[in-house]
Amino acid sequence: MSVLGRFRVADFCWVGAGSFATKILADAGADVIKIESRASLDGLRLAAPFAGGVRGVNRSGYFADRNSSKRSITINLKTAEGRELARRLVAVSDVVTNNFTPGVMERFGLGYETVREVNPQVIYLAMSMQGDDGPARNYLGYGITIGALTGFQHLTGAPGRVPIGTNTNYPDHIPNPAHAAFAVLAALRHRRRTGEGQYIDLAQTESTIAVLGPAMIEAALTDGADEPTRPGDAGGPMANAHRWRAPHGVYQCTGEDRWVAVSVHEDRQWAALREVLRLDPAALEPGWDTMAGRHRDRDRVDALIAAAARGWDARKMTAALLDAGVPCAPVQDAAEVVADPQLAWRGHWVRPPHVEMGASLYNMPPYRLSATPVTIRSAAPRLGEHTEEICRDVLGLADAEIERLQADGVLS
Amino acid sequence: MIDAPPPGPLAGLRVLDLSGPLGNYCGKLFADLGADVVLVEPPDGTPLRREPPFTGEGDCSESIPFLYMNTNKRSLCLDLDQPGDAATLHELAWRADLVIETERPGVQDRRGLGWATLSPGHPGLVLVSITPFGQDGPYAELDGDDLIASALGGLLYLGGYADGGPIRPAGEQAVLAAGLFGAVAAMLALTHAELTGQGQHVDVSMMEAVVVGLENAPQFYDLEAVVRHRNGGVQRLAGTGVFACADGLVCLLATGFGGTQHWTKLVDWLEAETGAELGRFRDSRWSRTEFLITEAAKAEFSEFFASFCATRAQRDLYHRAQSWRVPLCPVAAPRDVLSDEQLSFRRYFAEVTCADGSVLKMPGAPYRLSRTPWSLRRPAPRLGEHSSEVLAEIAPGGAS
Numbered sequence: 001m002s003v004l005g006r007f008r009v010a011d012f013c014w015v016g017a018g019s020f021a022t023k024i025l026a027d028a029g030a031d032v033i034k035i036e037s038r039a040s041l042d043g044l045r046l047a048a049p050f051a052g053g054v055r056g057v058n059r060s061g062y063f064a065d066r067n068s069s070k071r072s073i074t075i076n077l078k079t080a081e082g083r084e085l086a087r088r089l090v091a092v093s094d095v096v097t098n099n100f101t102p103g104v105m106e107r108f109g110l111g112y113e114t115v116r117e118v119n120p121q122v123i124y125l126a127m128s129m130q131g132d133d134g135p136a137r138n139y140l141g142y143g144i145t146i147g148a149l150t151g152f153q154h155l156t157g158a159p160g161r162v163p164i165g166t167n168t169n170y171p172d173h174i175p176n177p178a179h180a181a182f183a184v185l186a187a188l189r190h191r192r193r194t195g196e197g198q199y200i201d202l203a204q205t206e207s208t209i210a211v212l213g214p215a216m217i218e219a220a221l222t223d224g225a226d227e228p229t230r231p232g233d234a235g236g237p238m239a240n241a242h243r244w245r246a247p248h249g250v251y252q253c254t255g256e257d258r259w260v261a262v263s264v265h266e267d268r269q270w271a272a273l274r275e276v277l278r279l280d281p282a283a284l285e286p287g288w289d290t291m292a293g294r295h296r297d298r299d300r301v302d303a304l305i306a307a308a309a310r311g312w313d314a315r316k317m318t319a320a321l322l323d324a325g326v327p328c329a330p331v332q333d334a335a336e337v338v339a340d341p342q343l344a345w346r347g348h349w350v351r352p353p354h355v356e357m358g359a360s361l362y363n364m365p366p367y368r369l370s371a372t373p374v375t376i377r378s379a380a381p382r383l384g385e386h387t388e389e390i391c392r393d394v395l396g397l398a399d400a401e402i403e404r405l406q407a408d409g410v411l412s
Numbered sequence: 413m414i415d416a417p418p419p420g421p422l423a424g425l426r427v428l429d430l431s432g433p434l435g436n437y438c439g440k441l442f443a444d445l446g447a448d449v450v451l452v453e454p455p456d457g458t459p460l461r462r463e464p465p466f467t468g469e470g471d472c473s474e475s476i477p478f479l480y481m482n483t484n485k486r487s488l489c490l491d492l493d494q495p496g497d498a499a500t501l502h503e504l505a506w507r508a509d510l511v512i513e514t515e516r517p518g519v520q521d522r523r524g525l526g527w528a529t530l531s532p533g534h535p536g537l538v539l540v541s542i543t544p545f546g547q548d549g550p551y552a553e554l555d556g557d558d559l560i561a562s563a564l565g566g567l568l569y570l571g572g573y574a575d576g577g578p579i580r581p582a583g584e585q586a587v588l589a590a591g592l593f594g595a596v597a598a599m600l601a602l603t604h605a606e607l608t609g610q611g612q613h614v615d616v617s618m619m620e621a622v623v624v625g626l627e628n629a630p631q632f633y634d635l636e637a638v639v640r641h642r643n644g645g646v647q648r649l650a651g652t653g654v655f656a657c658a659d660g661l662v663c664l665l666a667t668g669f670g671g672t673q674h675w676t677k678l679v680d681w682l683e684a685e686t687g688a689e690l691g692r693f694r695d696s697r698w699s700r701t702e703f704l705i706t707e708a709a710k711a712e713f714s715e716f717f718a719s720f721c722a723t724r725a726q727r728d729l730y731h732r733a734q735s736w737r738v739p740l741c742p743v744a745a746p747r748d749v750l751s752d753e754q755l756s757f758r759r760y761f762a763e764v765t766c767a768d769g770s771v772l773k774m775p776g777a778p779y780r781l782s783r784t785p786w787s788l789r790r791p792a793p794r795l796g797e798h799s800s801e802v803l804a805e806i807a808p809g810g811a812s
Contacts, residue, residue, distance in 0.1 A: 003600045003601070003603055003604045004600070004603070006607075024596060028600050043669055043670055043671070047628070047669070048628070048632070048636070049628060049631050049632040049634075049635040049636040049638065050635060050636070051635050052635070053635070053636050061628060061631025061632070061634065061635045062627070062628040062631060064631070065628075065630075065631055130754050131754075131758055131780075133757070133758065134753075134754045134757035134758050135753055135754055135757060136734070136753070136754035137754075138734075139734040139754075140734070140737060140739050141665070141739050141741055142665055142669060142739060144663065144665055145663050145665050145739050145740070145741040146741075147663075148654075148662075148663035148741045148742065148743045148744065149741040149742060149744055149749075149752075150744065150749060151744050151745060151746045151748070151749045152581075152582065152583075153663065153743050154743055154744060154745045154746070155582035155583065155746070156571065156579065156580075156581050156582040157573075157579060157644065158573070158576075158579065161573065161645065162644075162645050162654055162661065163654070163661070163743055164571070164572070164573065164579070164644030164645055165571075165581075165644075166567060166570060166571045166581045167570050167571055167572075167642060167643055167644050168567075168570060168625070168626070168627040168629075169627060170581065170585070170625065172627075173624065173625040173626075173627060174585070174588075174589045174592065174593075174621070174624070174625045175588075175592065175778075178589075178592035178593055178595070178596050179592065179778045179779055180779070181596050181599075182441055182592070182595050182596050182599055183778075183779040183781060185596070185599040185600065185603055186420075186421040186422055186445050186599065186781070186784075187421055187781055187784070188603065189421055189422065189599075189602070189603065189606065190421035190781075190783065190784050192606060192607075193424075196783055198781055198782045198783040198784065199781075199782040200779055200780065200781050200782070201779070201780040201782075202778070202779040202780070203758070203760075205754075205755070206755070206758070206760050206775070206776075206777070206778055206779075207778040207779065209749060209755075209760070209775045210775045210778040211583060211585065211588045211592075212582070212583050212746070212775070213477075213480035213481070213774055213775050214465070214476045214477045214480050214583070215582065215583055215746055216746050216749065216750065216761075216773070216774065216775055217476045217479070217480060217772055217773065217774050218465050218476055218746075219745075219746030219747050219749075219750060220746075220750055220761075220772070220773040220774075221467065221468075221476075221772070223747065234465075235465065235746070236745075237582070238582075239579050240559070240578075240579060240580055242559075243463075243464040243465060244464055248559060250563070250568070250577050250578050252577060257641070259563075259569075259577060259578055261559050261560055261562075261563035261568065261578075263557050263559045263560055265555075265557070322554070327554075327555040327556070327557065327560055328560070329556075329560040329563040329564045330563065330564070331563045331568050331569050331578050332563065332564055332565075332566050332569060333566065333569045333639050333640075333641075334566055334569075334626065334629040334630050334632065334633040334639050334640055335633050335639050336566075337564075337565065337566035337623060337626065337629075337630060338630050338633055338634060340564065341549075341550050341551075342545055342546075342549045342550055342551040342552075342564075342619065343619075343620070343623065345548065345549035345550060346546055346548070346549050346617065346620065348620050348623065349630075357635075360631065360634055360635055361630055361631055361634035361635075363620075363623060363624045363630070364620070365593070365597075365624070366589075366590075366593045366616060366617050366620035366621040366623070366624055367593055367594070367596075367597035367614055367615065367616045367617070367620075368546070368547075368614070368615040369597065369600065369601055369604075369612055369613075369614050369615075370527075370612045370613040370614070370615070371601075371604070371610055371611075371612035372600075372601070372604050372610075372612065374597075374600065
């Protein structure tokens with residue numbers, strides 16, 4: 001039995017954060033119907049990597065992982081009949097989602113006020129970049145530029161160098177989809193109790209800044225003047241330094257680009273690390289027996305560990321430190337993450353069958369529910385894969401009518 | 413008299429937040445939407461209370477991460493290693509809808525507060541356990557924090573400069589990802605519990621929460637046998653990257669995504685702004701990735717664009733570019749975010765008066781629900797501030 005098996009989502013989201021938000025609902029059992037069009041493709045369908053390295057609208061691994069467990073219908077919303085079909089679809093959906101700039105859904109005749117007329121209890125999620133009102137409401141961006149605008153990029157990097165962020169569209173992958181899914185589930189609860197639907201305005205910038213709370217509070221208290229030249233002394237970019245703990249960082253080992261992350265929480269772990277890595281006693285200061293002493297001299301502490309690590313294999317160094325009770329881990333690249341034994345044990349990676357892609361790699365959601373398992377029920381849909389069945393079973397169209405709509409280019 | 417805010421969508425839900433840092437944000441999401449969240453703290457306080465930075469110096473100073481992650485919660489002080497207090501917790505859990513805990517697997521069982529003891533007699537209870545690696549598997553007993561989960565989960569490897577080592581994302585993102593997905597999973601389980609009466613145990617892994625944020629890196633390896641490396645500090649493609657302007661930096665994303673529309677609009681804008689004839693940038697080679705990744709293309713574009721930006725102010729470039737539908741944003745520092753016109757217009761930042769009278773400016777609603785808004789009703793609690801109030805509610809004859 002799935003949690004959301006009784007709910008239908010009319011999903012107008014595309015690209016990053018929106019599609020990931022509705023994937024969360026789909027993997028929990030909701031019937032998520034992705035409304036697409038051949039004329040205005042979801043850009044992720046043409047984003048690498050591709051199965052077998054061959055480009056194609058049904059072959060992107062990036063798209064696939066964001067769209068598991070959904071169905072796809074193609075509707076040309078530039079036609080009056082297409083817009084009418086979309087209106088019929090939202091009328092029989094519990095949730096309607098989009099991540100366009102404000103005004104786009106209105107132009108399709110699918111704005112909240114219109115949808116509410118045909119579906120008073122609807123939960124309507126709008127995930128624009130900067131929200132529905134205000135001078136920048138029409139601005140556009142992607143995860144990377146949202147990271148830049150919100151301070152996330154500035155805060156991630158080394159002091160004195162160009163800020164970098166995560167080198168990914170981070171806001172698209174964690175803060176924005178997870179906040180959005182939580183808000184929808186909360187609104188569904190309110191509807192269960194009162195019968196009331198509502199409108200959710202999620203500005204992706206605002207949901208991203210929510211995961212930078214302490215940095216914003218600190219900047220407000222110090223008028224933003226508290227930017228360190230040395231990582232870890234104050235707010236601002238701090239590379240891998242920590243505000244009070246040391247050692248806390250990554251250290252390069254033998255081989256190409258192999259690193260071990262070490263995070264000491266207690267003085268006894270430092271004592272153990274010193275022994276395992278055979279740090280030269282003559283190079284150590286007595287004050288380093290305390291966290292405060294190590295943190296004060298963390299550059300020198302780091303340099304000593306870095307020198308020692310260069311002679312170690314990363315896996316062997318990790319094993320030796322873990323044996324001695326020192327919290328640490330290899331810095332895994334994607335190949336190692338895919339082969340990771342913990343993830344294998346947990347069943348994190350799944351390979352649902354797909355007609356064009358074969359059995360490619362998908363993430364399970366990062367949680368397990370004991371009574372109502374959340375699963376990848378199916379691979380990502382091919383473009384328009386479910387157009388006919390949705391027209392027939394959800395919209396109640398006769399086969400002849402579906403054929404005519406296809407011939408007229410409405411279902412494309 | 414000020415009207416009380418309307419109740420949030422989670423009003424009436426009773427939540428016990430037994431967690432350390434891994435679960436405090438999960439509890440906050442519930443509390444800020446109206447649930448009654450009781451933060452159950454050990455006698456020396458929940459660990460986040462000791463985490464810098466602090467609001468100031470001296471005895472009244474408080475942890476900023478603690479104050480942010482625990483808004484709208486009540487505090488109850490219990491020593492769960494003492495059988496009497498564990499029994500009190502059990503009593504509270506009997507009346508709760510959701511319990512959030514972040515202990516190493518097995519610790520709550522030994523206290524008699526695990527799933528096996530809490531669920532009998534309370535079939536609708538949801539217990540969410542948020543841990544570094546999940547409840548089982550070869551790493552389950554290991555220590556894991558933000559740095560370690562980021563390392564094992566692959567996000568650390570992707571971060572950093574092309575010419576340097578891995579650099580972790582700012583702001584303890586692995587910890588927050590665990591809390592965020594913990595909240596989503598808890599809400600899924602509560603949905604089921606409210607629909608059917610059946611509760612369950614939810615097992616959330618911080619490492620897996622990091623892994624789902626790897627963008628396309630696992631699929632690149634799986635489908636094309638390409639391992640993604642760090643690329644920070646370099647222009648990935650001509651038309652995409654960070655550029656210096658008169659008073660800061662801007663981030664441009666005009667190529668590599670969205671077909672050719674952004675590039676075309678970028679060239680339109682640059683021509684209109686400079687009066688220069690830029691036909692050379694309209695050649696079809698600028699629409700081909702194979703060309704855009706070449707050093708020659710990057711050099712040709714950045715030679716023009718860097719000098720264009722150098723004499724212009726960050727905010728001017730931002731507004732001008734956006735008026736031409738070009739995805740360009742400032743690389744904003746927190747002080748710029750705090751004074752951002754759009755966020756000010758939307759009154760995004762909330763002001764919270766803390767126990768010592770100081771006023772903190774902090775991020776407000778991550779989402780706006782039209783009928784049941786997010787609201788800040790009270791600041792993070794003092795240790796044990798609500799102990800007698802909460803205990804009175806379970807006393808015989810107490811308020812129900």
